[in-house]
Amino acid sequence: MSNGKLNGQYEVLSPWAEADPVALRGLKAPRLTDLTGKKIGLFCNIKRAAGPILTVIERKLKERFPISEVSWYRGRSFSVSEQDPQNKEKFEEWIKGVDAVILAVGD
Amino acid sequence: MKYLVYDTIFIEDSNRPTVTLAYQYFANDAMSAASSRGMPGVRFVPESIVSECSVTKEIEVGVSAVMDDIVAGLTKPLTAEEESPKPKEVEKPSRIIFKGNLEEINRFFYQRGWTDGLPIIPPTEEAVAEMLTGTDLSPDHLVAELEPRLGKATVEKIAINAVMAGALPTYMPLLIVGVKVLSTSPMADVWAVSTGSWIPFWIVNGPIRKDLHINDGFGALSPGEIANATIGRALGLITKNIRGVRKGIEDMGVLGNPGKYSMVIAENEEDSPWEPLHVEHGFKKEDSTISLCFPNSYQQQHSYATDDKGILNTVIYNITPGRMGMLGIILTPVNAKALASRGWTKKDIKKYIMENARAPRDHYAGYYAGGEDKGDPQESVPLFTTRPGQPDPIQIYVVGGWGSWTGLLSGGQGITTEKIELPANWDKLVAKYKNVVPTYAKY
Numbered sequence: 001m002s003n004g005k006l007n008g009q010y011e012v013l014s015p016w017a018e019a020d021p022v023a024l025r026g027l028k029a030p031r032l033t034d035l036t037g038k039k040i041g042l043f044c045n046i047k048r049a050a051g052p053i054l055t056v057i058e059r060k061l062k063e064r065f066p067i068s069e070v071s072w073y074r075g076r077s078f079s080v081s082e083q084d085p086q087n088k089e090k091f092e093e094w095i096k097g098v099d100a101v102i103l104a105v106g107d
Numbered sequence: 108m109k110y111l112v113y114d115t116i117f118i119e120d121s122n123r124p125t126v127t128l129a130y131q132y133f134a135n136d137a138m139s140a141a142s143s144r145g146m147p148g149v150r151f152v153p154e155s156i157v158s159e160c161s162v163t164k165e166i167e168v169g170v171s172a173v174m175d176d177i178v179a180g181l182t183k184p185l186t187a188e189e190e191s192p193k194p195k196e197v198e199k200p201s202r203i204i205f206k207g208n209l210e211e212i213n214r215f216f217y218q219r220g221w222t223d224g225l226p227i228i229p230p231t232e233e234a235v236a237e238m239l240t241g242t243d244l245s246p247d248h249l250v251a252e253l254e255p256r257l258g259k260a261t262v263e264k265i266a267i268n269a270v271m272a273g274a275l276p277t278y279m280p281l282l283i284v285g286v287k288v289l290s291t292s293p294m295a296d297v298w299a300v301s302t303g304s305w306i307p308f309w310i311v312n313g314p315i316r317k318d319l320h321i322n323d324g325f326g327a328l329s330p331g332e333i334a335n336a337t338i339g340r341a342l343g344l345i346t347k348n349i350r351g352v353r354k355g356i357e358d359m360g361v362l363g364n365p366g367k368y369s370m371v372i373a374e375n376e377e378d379s380p381w382e383p384l385h386v387e388h389g390f391k392k393e394d395s396t397i398s399l400c401f402p403n404s405y406q407q408q409h410s411y412a413t414d415d416k417g418i419l420n421t422v423i424y425n426i427t428p429g430r431m432g433m434l435g436i437i438l439t440p441v442n443a444k445a446l447a448s449r450g451w452t453k454k455d456i457k458k459y460i461m462e463n464a465r466a467p468r469d470h471y472a473g474y475y476a477g478g479e480d481k482g483d484p485q486e487s488v489p490l491f492t493t494r495p496g497q498p499d500p501i502q503i504y505v506v507g508g509w510g511s512w513t514g515l516l517s518g519g520q521g522i523t524t525e526k527i528e529l530p531a532n533w534d535k536l537v538a539k540y541k542n543v544v545p546t547y548a549k550y
Contacts, residue, residue, distance in 0.1 A: 007209075008209070010206065012204060016221065016348050017256075019257050019351070022195075024145050024192045026185075045110070045111055053128060056171075079294070082114050100123055102125070103128065107133050107302070
């Protein structure tokens with residue numbers, strides 16, 4: 001096509017859609033000074049590896065730190081958010097009850 | 108991945124520190140999801156545990172390698188960038204994006220990641236104006252904002268992508284509703300980007316099938332008709348260019364799928380002995396509709412025999428236990444009539460398959476999950492289970508030419524159907540493009 005054939009000139013429109021800018025926000029939650037005495041949340045969705053990964057993390061955390069407690073939260077599905085109305089209240093309550101959260105999807 | 112990231116952000120917004128593990132090859136996907144929700148500083152720990160790993164020892168090794176990072180993620184003080192991320196530059200794309208010849212335009216669009224690899228028709232002002240004759244809506248009418256990028260699917264952007272795909276203006280009403288379905292289907296944003304490389308499979312019903320010459324007969328799933336080829340292609344380009352789905356970043360399909368180029372059929376309603384799909388889903392027969400579901404595998408089976416027993420056993424014995432989700436059965440008119448003439452309705456067929464499709468327990472993924480005893484590996488267990496509120500796990504489509512083959516579409520959850528609204532000048536439009544059909548040379 002570079003030998004002079006099909007050489008008509010065209011002005012073309014952009015197919016790329018506009019999108020409103022997303023306002024960025026930073027992390028506000030202060031990090032923990034250490035894990036001693038803290039209650040650690042483990043958030044697990046239903047993908048196959050998520051639970052086993054967090055089980056190992058739980059054991060290793062307990063080996064390394066005198067953490068007070070571990071609290072598990074099992075999501076309904078990898079394809080829905082726990083912020084959906086039917087789960088949000090339960091999710092919020094769980095978050096309030098922990099000092100920090102480790103999440104794993106298993107992907 | 109993205110819903111886990113959204114929940115991570117929610118936890119951070121609830122004033123609790125988080126750290127999120129992501130398989131190292133999915134880090135871009137995780138970052139994209141975090142940025143799209145305005146919190147790019149979310150702390151991820153890339154790990155080396157194979158996606159969906161089921162081997163305990165490998166998980167142990169993978170976690171051990173990142174334990175220090177996990178602890179640091181929860182305890183290391185926030186950086187200035189994490190606390191106050193720099194604003195991204197606001198995109199101000201030019202409406203006219205390029206000038207050049209056919210080759211240069213194709214090269215430019217391809218290098219921007221705006222095509223599916225096949226050549227495109229240049230979306231000139233004139234070509235887009237002609238495409239816009241296919242709708243009464245104004246070019247700046249916002250049809251939807253599409254996840255994950257929340258790109259604005261205006262009528263003009265839909266038309267531009269339709270021109271690129273080679274679509275005709277008469278496809279615009281269908282494409283506009285297709286975009287709405289992409290924005291409302293509960294599974295569209297997940298299945299379109301999942302590791303399983305799910306295909307957006309579009310089924311068209313009602314009078315518009317004939318107006319657009321959508322092939323519902325011989326070779327309906329093969330290349331050869333503009334409508335079947337470009338409707339799916341246009342919606343695929345819209346997925347890239349409006350939704351912002353990028354391969355290997357948001358679209359984490361591991362193997363990919365040729366069906367993503369275009370998988371569009373119409374039901375062969377005239378030769379079906381049953382009510383068409385859209386009537387089954389509550390629409391009137393005279394309505395035109397488009398339906399969307401997300402299978403990821405397509406197989407064809409020659410009928411074991413051409414009576415009801417032979418056809419149904421062909422289905423039952425070829426359903427894969429490893430599929431994820433629903434089953435779509437494509438019956439040719441021949442097979443559909445063979446069943447209907449022996450008294451079978453769609454409902455009967457679904458019930459029969461539900462009750463009789465079985466496989467040994469160790470043919471299912473669940474058997475290999477850790478934990479409790481799973482029972483006798485050779486025990487025959489049902490391939491389908493129903494739960495209240497779950498979508499119908501089996502759909503039946505009557506499509507194809509006159510032969511005794513059956514198509515099985517495996518996977519996906521649920522099907523979404525929407526009515527297509529036509530513009531006031533529809534009959535004139537249809538008349539204008541009615542001769543755009545292939546007429547083969549005689550030899």
